Amino acid sequence: MSGGVDSAVAAARIAEAGHDVTGVHLALSANPQSYRTGARGCCTIEDSRDARRAADVIGIPFYVWDMAERFHRDVVEDFVSEYAAGRTPNPCLRCNEKIKFEAVLTRALALGFDAVATGHHARLVDGVLSRSPDAAKDQSYVLGVLTREQLGHAIFPLGDSTKAQVREEAARRGLTVADKPDSHDICFIADGDTRRFLADRLGAAPGPIVDVSGEVVGTHEGAYGFTVGQRKGLRVDRPAPDGRPRYVLSIEPVSNTVTVGPRSALEVTTIVAARPVWNGPVAEPREPLACTVQLRAHGEVYGCRAQLSGDEVHITLDAPATGVAAGQAAVLYLDDTVIGSATIVTAA
Amino acid sequence: MESAYLDHAATTPMLPEAIEAMTAQLGVVGNASSLHAAGRRARRVVEEARENIADALDARPSEVVFTSGGTEADNLAVKGLYWARRARGATRILMSAAEHHAALDPAHWLGDHQDAKVELLEVDELGRVHPQTLRDAVERDPESVALVSVMWANNEVGTVQPVRVLAAIAHNHGIPFHTDAVQAVGQLPVAFAASGVDAMAVSGHKVGGPIGAGALLLARGVDPVPVLHGGGQERDVRSGTLDAPAIAGFAAAVRTAVDRQAETAARLTALRDDLISRVREAVPDVILNGDPVNRLPGNAHFSFPGCEGDALLMLLDAKGVECSTGSACSAGVAQPSHVLLAMGADAVRARGSLRFSLGHTSTRDDVDRVAAVIGTVVERARRAGLS
Numbered sequence: 001m002s003g004g005v006d007s008a009v010a011a012a013r014i015a016e017a018g019h020d021v022t023g024v025h026l027a028l029s030a031n032p033q034s035y036r037t038g039a040r041g042c043c044t045i046e047d048s049r050d051a052r053r054a055a056d057v058i059g060i061p062f063y064v065w066d067m068a069e070r071f072h073r074d075v076v077e078d079f080v081s082e083y084a085a086g087r088t089p090n091p092c093l094r095c096n097e098k099i100k101f102e103a104v105l106t107r108a109l110a111l112g113f114d115a116v117a118t119g120h121h122a123r124l125v126d127g128v129l130s131r132s133p134d135a136a137k138d139q140s141y142v143l144g145v146l147t148r149e150q151l152g153h154a155i156f157p158l159g160d161s162t163k164a165q166v167r168e169e170a171a172r173r174g175l176t177v178a179d180k181p182d183s184h185d186i187c188f189i190a191d192g193d194t195r196r197f198l199a200d201r202l203g204a205a206p207g208p209i210v211d212v213s214g215e216v217v218g219t220h221e222g223a224y225g226f227t228v229g230q231r232k233g234l235r236v237d238r239p240a241p242d243g244r245p246r247y248v249l250s251i252e253p254v255s256n257t258v259t260v261g262p263r264s265a266l267e268v269t270t271i272v273a274a275r276p277v278w279n280g281p282v283a284e285p286r287e288p289l290a291c292t293v294q295l296r297a298h299g300e301v302y303g304c305r306a307q308l309s310g311d312e313v314h315i316t317l318d319a320p321a322t323g324v325a326a327g328q329a330a331v332l333y334l335d336d337t338v339i340g341s342a343t344i345v346t347a348a
Numbered sequence: 349m350e351s352a353y354l355d356h357a358a359t360t361p362m363l364p365e366a367i368e369a370m371t372a373q374l375g376v377v378g379n380a381s382s383l384h385a386a387g388r389r390a391r392r393v394v395e396e397a398r399e400n401i402a403d404a405l406d407a408r409p410s411e412v413v414f415t416s417g418g419t420e421a422d423n424l425a426v427k428g429l430y431w432a433r434r435a436r437g438a439t440r441i442l443m444s445a446a447e448h449h450a451a452l453d454p455a456h457w458l459g460d461h462q463d464a465k466v467e468l469l470e471v472d473e474l475g476r477v478h479p480q481t482l483r484d485a486v487e488r489d490p491e492s493v494a495l496v497s498v499m500w501a502n503n504e505v506g507t508v509q510p511v512r513v514l515a516a517i518a519h520n521h522g523i524p525f526h527t528d529a530v531q532a533v534g535q536l537p538v539a540f541a542a543s544g545v546d547a548m549a550v551s552g553h554k555v556g557g558p559i560g561a562g563a564l565l566l567a568r569g570v571d572p573v574p575v576l577h578g579g580g581q582e583r584d585v586r587s588g589t590l591d592a593p594a595i596a597g598f599a600a601a602v603r604t605a606v607d608r609q610a611e612t613a614a615r616l617t618a619l620r621d622d623l624i625s626r627v628r629e630a631v632p633d634v635i636l637n638g639d640p641v642n643r644l645p646g647n648a649h650f651s652f653p654g655c656e657g658d659a660l661l662m663l664l665d666a667k668g669v670e671c672s673t674g675s676a677c678s679a680g681v682a683q684p685s686h687v688l689l690a691m692g693a694d695a696v697r698a699r700g701s702l703r704f705s706l707g708h709t710s711t712r713d714d715v716d717r718v719a720a721v722i723g724t725v726v727e728r729a730r731r732a733g734l735s
Contacts, residue, residue, distance in 0.1 A: 022662065063662050110732035111659060 001025050001054060001062070003047030005170045005177045006119030006158060008054035012173055013157040014117050015060050022113070023055035023062040026104065028071040029188070050177050057174055065107070067099055074098035076188055080201050083224040086253035087327025090297060091186055093142040096120075101150040115153045119166075123159035123336075127151050128281050131336040134162035141294050144331035144341040148279045195225040195233075207256030209236060212249070212265060223251050226258050229266055229323025236260060247322075267320035271295075273313045273330045273342030280332075280339030284308045292333045293317070295324050295344070306332050306340075313342040321347075351668045352714035356554075356646055356707025357503055357531060358672055362597070363556035363708065365604045370558055370597030380590045381581055390592045397599030401563060404606040405550070406539035413564045413582045414595055418530040418551035420575070421564035422450040424586065425526040425547040426497060428572020430458050433494035433524070440465045442485050444477045444498045444509070445690035450549075451497050451528055452686075464494070468690075474639040475507035475691050482517050490521035497525075500532035500548075504674050504687040504703060505638030506647025508536065515544040524570055530554050530562075534605030535613060535644050546570045550602070552594065556708060557601030561594035605708075616645040616706045623648050623704060623715045630723035637688060637701065646706035651693065655700040655729035663725040664702075669718055672703045 001007040001023045015021040025048050048064060055062035075094050082089035105116045121132035122140040129151060132138040146154065158166055163182075170178035189197045202224055209218035218236040220226070225233075230248040240246050246260040271293075278284040288305040293315055295302070303318035315330060324347040331341040353361075362370075378390030395409070402409040415421045430441060441455045445468040458464035467485055469477050477498050486493055496518045501508045511527050518525040526547040532538050534555040540548055547570060552561035564586075566572070571585065578587030605612070627634055627650060635651040652660060657673035664671060674685040684698035693701075704718065 022666070061662070061665060063658065065658070107659075107732050110728065111663060112728055 001051035002119070002183070003044075003050035003054075003177065003180075004119065004183055005167055005175070005180055006121070006163075007051070008058070008119070008175045008177050009166045009170050009173070010117055010119040010157040011055065011060060012058045012169075012175070014155060015058050017157075019117075021058075021060045021117075023051065023058070023060050024104065024108075025051040025062070025064045026067045026071070026099065027064050028099075029068055050180065054175050054177055057176075065104065067103055070103045071095070071099055071188075074103075079186075079188075080198060082327050083198050084202055084253065085327075086223060086251035088227045088325035089327045090142065090329060091188070092297070093145055093329055096142055097145045097150075101146050101154060105150065105153055109153065115155050117155035117157055119158055120156050121158055121161075121163070122156050124151060124154060124156045125159075129279065129338040131333075132158075132162075133160060134164075136298075137163045140333075140336075140338050141297050141299075141329070141331050144279075144294075144338045145277055145329055146279060147277055151279055198222070198224045205256055207258070209234065209258045209260055211240070211246075212259065212261040217260065220258055223253060223256050223258050226251055227323075228325040234260060263322065266322040268322070268324050268347035269317045269320050271315040271317070271324060271330060271344055271347045273315065273344045274311060276308060276311070276313045276340060276342040278340040280334070280337055282334065282339050284340070288316075291339060292335075294331045294333065295321060296328050301333070304332075312345070313340075351670050352717040354669060354671045354704040354706060354710070354714055354718065356710070357644075357703065357705035359553045359559065360556055360707040361709050362553075362558065363601050363604050366557045366597040366601035369600035370593045373593035373596050376592075378592065380592055381579065390590075393592045393596050394590050397595045400599040401550075401602050404602050405533070405548075405565065406541045407565050408541075408568070410583070411540065411565050411567060413566055413586050414590055415562045415564055415582075415586060416560055416588075417562035418448075418528065418549050418554070419450040421549035421551070421562050422448065422526075422528055423454045424564050424572055424575050425549060426451055426454040426495070427458060427575055428585070429495040429524050429526065429547065429570070430455075430462070430464055431573035432571060434462075434464075438492055438494040438523075439463055440467060440489070440493045442467050442469055442482065442493055442496045444469045444471060446471045446475050446477075446502055446504075446507075446687045447497060447499055448503055448528055448530070451499070451526075455497070465492075469498070471507075471690050473692050475502055475505050475637075475687065476639060476642075477509055477514065479510060479513045479517060482514050486517060486521055486523065490523065493518075493521070493523045495524045495526055498527060500527045500529040500538065501536060501644050502638065502687060503531045504685055505649045505691070506531075506643035507639040508532070508642045508644065511545060512543050515546075519544060531644055531647075533602065534609055535616070535646055537609060538606075540565050540567075547572070552598035552601060555601045555605040557598040558594045561591060561598035563598075608708075612708060613645040616710065619710055619712065619715055620646060620648050620706055622712075623706075623718060626715065626719035627722055630719065631726050634726075635697065637691070637693070644705075646710070648704045648706075649701065650704075651688070651697045651701045652726050652729070653697065653700060654733070655726055656732070657699055657701050659729040659732050660700075660702050660725060663728055664718075664721065667717075667721040667725065669721060672705070674701060674703060 052062050075091050079089050079091045120139045121137040123130045131140045185192045205222040208216045211217050226248045249261045250259045288307045292301045293304045305316045307314050328344050329341050332339045378386040380391040380394045398409045398412045441464050455466045459466040469481050515525040524546040527545045528549045530551040546567045548565040550563045553559040576587045637649040684695045688698040
């Protein structure tokens, strides 16, 4: 229970359904006030109190579990080292994979619980994950990395509801978090300034910005400050010859080089992804499988063919995509149903 | 299923005598400082309560200063005595490392903001302050010591301190001695004058009185600087309108608990020893923390190796056993107990600790309930490990 409206209503629903429910709030920072100065749905003392109050209203026991060390190691440090390696991580996805459905689930099972329920907006029926009816709030993408085993011990009680319905229900149940603002951004970066957060940890590492021909067109303070597809904040000295805006095309950590170029050069149609997880109702595709793929949170959905080859998934898009960054997850769907996922390694 | 409430050191149910005394006053108007009849009537309630408490605790009525509870009493003693003594250049505060936060934190605050030098007196592996430790600390420079504070009995591990001997050491050098007797009253014989202490904190709700009433007993001539300024109702040392109903309930509880102390102690000691031996039977490698002999009759404090206290607490709560792990921080994340760390326990032993505290409503059924579930609970908590 994060202290937000979703997990509060989720807890209320399963308690009402007759499960023996215990509320757990995760303390993710050794110094909770350091992460956020106001209550925005995650990680502060106010959030912990909001969660406790919701549990009291629902009438279930409530405990704070200290996951600060695990969170720091598996999410925060991973976040920093992924950027350092020129990739673009998704920490929410990592938190689901390593904290909520690994550290918390393992502990819960050992303590005699059967499942972990969360307030995620995604459907889970008979272990099969699919999209929320609320397209804008759908979180199936950040859950797409969970294994069958993990999904087998998960419950998403909000699966059939829209956010508006959840808020309305929270108000009806007398939960004071009913109109609490949604959390967004990254919970452990208090001011939302990711570049500075990384700079504080990785230090300044000036290097060249080059165009596709290899000509130096500017300098940067650290390649980790860039994401493939980024347009703003490039600080390129000279305009492109054709006068068109330039985008980050690639980040090369070893030579500390950021390559920029026109939007057309961002377009990719083939993607190679590693660490595949097959968690859906179909077998892993040894032959090309026609399906759809989502390449970032709340991103567009592309028709594609996906095929497992060794430890890699080869994805061929029906139409070009832009801003495909290494480190993000490619989550594969059949209609609205998740069938698997893998981490993007390269795109061309 | 009725729960087995074994957290009397946190708060204990109100005694019927206290409820009766308090409720009799709840509908009655009167400010004990007013001069008219209603005021006089309220004052009579307060003063009779004061006399009652003084009589029960071997003090003079004028030595009882009512407060809102133990925390305020400790704050008044530590800050007030420090401020009074700092004027003559005494800035060292000598305090046991195992004190309650209500005494420790004011001292550290004085250290951080008001030039106090806080010296924590070492405790041994049973949680005892050795008289020689205090003697050495005082004699390094007696003139510079503002006050000494050592609790009568520890709230976590139950260890009873040699308060009379320690107070005498301070007195040899004219240094005021404060003791937090919040856990001791009603469980141990507590005599203010005979103990020789100068200041003593007492709490209402730990002895079967209401929450929100307590007292600092202050010997004659011991005058701390006030923490709360205002009407000066209590000897000019503490201000605020006196809560006559709560004070009446507090006094009735102290009276009753002290009158029954010997009988309660004998009964709780037997129950507690039974609890300890049955927990040992179920969990052979359990460690009993604190002084095995010289401890609060109602206290059983254990470390369960390989377990996390929080997990034990949660599992026991689910089985209808209510107990405590000790200290918690504001966000609710358990921190290793400073008391156990001061006693030399490693962080793992400190984190796997659990306190059962018995009180006036405890029965054999409560002990049976613990004995019935502790084995499986510990096994489960061990499986969950130290996350």
